[in-house]
Amino acid sequence: MIQLYNVYKAYQSSHPVLIDISMVIREGAFVFITGPSGAGKSTLLKILFRWEKFDRGQVLVNRMNIGKIPEDRLYLLRRKIGVVFQDYKLLPNKTIFENVAFALEIMGADRKAIRYQTWEALKNVGLTHKKDAYPLQLSGGEQQRTAIARALVNRPKILLADEPTGNLDPDIASEILSLFEAANKAGTTIVLATHSQDLLRQSDHPIVTLNQGRILETQFTG
Amino acid sequence: MFRNALHYAIANIRSNRQVCLASIGSIAVALSFPGLFLFIFVNLNSFLSNWNREVQLMVYLKDDITQQQQVDIEALLQQSPNAEMVTFISREDAWTDFQTLFADKSGLLEELDFNPLPASFRVHFKEGPDRVDTIRGAADSTKGVPGIESIDYGEQWIASFETFLIFLKIFLVALGGILAMGVLLIISNTIKLSVYSRREEIELMLLIGANPRFIKTPFFLEGIFHGTVGAIISIGLLKLLHLYFQFNFEGTFGSMTQGIEFQFIGIFYIAMIIGASMLVGWLGSSLSVNQFLKSYQK
Incomplete structure (x- = not known):
């Protein structure tokens, strides 16, 4: 469902945010992206629905090479992706x-x-x-x-969530996680970025850890 | 989609009512200026065509003209294209007419113990679009003919007036252009305020997959609305001015405006003002919205 190959992104040429990120997320998967602040979690998510452009590499989302979608057709990609933000919007x-x-x-x-x-x-x-x-x-x-x-x-086929429990206390965070679990059971591919260790401990989904723009490790817990 | 766009446009206008009113008011005032000059232009044009209808060729004869020369001149004038009627006015008739016309200035007439007026031919021409040109042609062809003292049809006056109208036309186009730019800025800034007041909503629309056209159309409609209402109000103000002139001044300029009514700008000019204002409204909003959306293209 989501494929990234050697994705590189820098806001200023001297300060890369993502360096050679490669990963494959299969249809119906539930993947956590974690890491400290500034690791590149939010940027990675923003790249998946083309809110941010990337400098190098290839990104395929739902079989679309998103680097090649013209600006005036981006809405078609975004309609297939649900996004949840920390500040709710x-x-x-x-x-x-x-x-x-x-x-x-x-x-x-x-x-x-x-x-x-x-x-x-x-x-x-x-x-x-x-x-x-x-x-x-x-x-x-x-x-x-x-x-x-x-x-x-x-x-949507894909749901991206950027720190969805960042402003919530642990009990409420568990409730929110259960909603994502339910959506995933219904077939939605979920990519959830969080730095909450509590949230990660509550589930047995793969965890991709980023640090300073690189993939540090990928854990398959379950 | 259009229904949704209309719904959002109305919501925009309602939530920015004061800004919207200020924008419409400014547009109405700005458009009133070219409207006013258009009104003046239309009426001057109308006066000119009325006066043109009154224009006739006067051919004044020398006092020592021979009978044969007078017959030849009359024949020449009768052959002029579109000449309708050639009337001979003898020196005596001219003097009688003069005395009748200036009867109230009897003191002046008493001091004149001789007839200073020459005999003349008065030539009426048929109505037509090129009437003044025809008269001008006839005047040119009689120039230098023996027995003719002078020719008059108010040529200089007509030429000056026509030149003035051409200048007025150029002035109108230039003023219209400058004010169109002004209206463009007013609308563009108003829509910019409207866009910024809804920036969170627009950003969310972009995030969740709204077609850019869906985002832009309500603002286009808002710009067109400002332009249209501003233009209609300016035309309304102009109509009030027209009515004021009609009630207060029609026929008070004596012989100059006798039988002439103050004209209101025609349907063509009204459509042109509204159409141009709508176009400028669309352009102004387009500038603001596109600029705003561009800031999200990373």
């Missing part, structure tokens, strides 16, 4: 229902499909009772569940 002036529905609206889905799929996504994260609330009226865990619902509402 919810729109404060929209209700929880509208926030989730937004991902379908921008694709031009019809109203009936939007209503049905949004309701299903909120049901999967246990938030139907909060559908009319606004993000700032919810707890951090609920906001992140909303963000996960939004990322999954159009049934």
Whole structure:
């Protein structure tokens, strides 16, 4: 599903962020990317949905060579990838229902499909009772569940999560992890970047450790 | 997709109501200037064509003209293209007309103990688009003919007026161009504010796979809306000015505007102002949105 070959990225030529990263993530896999701050986790994730460009190497996502996608066609790649951020990125002036529905609206889905799929996504994260609330009226865990619902509402093949539990306490983090596990069981390929050792200990998925832009080790726990 | 874009455009306008009003107001004021000059131009043009209709060729004869010369001149004038009627005005008739016209200035007339006016031919020409040119041609062909003292059809005055209108036309085009740039900047800046006020939403749209066209279209519609409403208000202001002139000044310029009504700019000019303003609205918003989206291309 995701293949990287010798990917190199530097923000300034003297300061590389990723150096010769190569990995293959199969369809339906659940992979953790970990490492200290500045290791290159977020940049790697951003490269996978072409929010950032890379300088060298090849990246294939869902059989698309993403380095060759023109700017005006990038949205087609991003529609196949759900993304969850540490800061949730919810729109404060929209209700929880509208926030989730937004991902379908921008694709031009019809109203009936939007209503049905949004309701299903909120049901999967246990938030139907909060559908009319606004993000700032919810707890951090609920906001992140909303963000996960939004990322999954159009049934993407890949879900990328960048420190999704970074702002949450351990109990809530476990709940959030279980939502990713459920999505993975439903067939979604998941790449989750975290530096939380607690989160890594709770699961038996492969862990790729980055340090100073290089792959330090790959652990297959399970 | 268009329904969604319209929905977002309306939301943009509502959430930036004050900025939107300021933008529309500025556009309306900016467009009122070329509109005002267009109004002046249209009316001057209308006055000119009315006066052109009144223009006739006066051929003044020498006092010592022979009978044969007078017959020849009359024949020549009658042969002029589009000449409708040639009337001979004797010195006596001219003097009688003069006395009638200036009856209230009897003091002046009493001091004149002789008739200073020459005999003349008055030539009326048929209506036509090239009427003044025809008269000019007829005047040229009679120049130097024996027995003719002078020829007059207000040539200098008409030529000056026509030159003035050409300059006014150039001025209008230049002013229109400069103000179009101004309107472009106003709209571009307003849309920039609108874009920045929604930058989080736009960034999220890009992150989750919105087609760039989907992002841009509401802002295009907003720009077009500003341009259109601004243009309509400026035309409304112009109409008020037209009505003010009609009620207060029509017919008060005496013989100069007799039978002439103040004209409002025609449907062509109205469509041109609105169309140009819509185009500028689209261009202004396009500049801002594209510039903003470009900042996300890494």
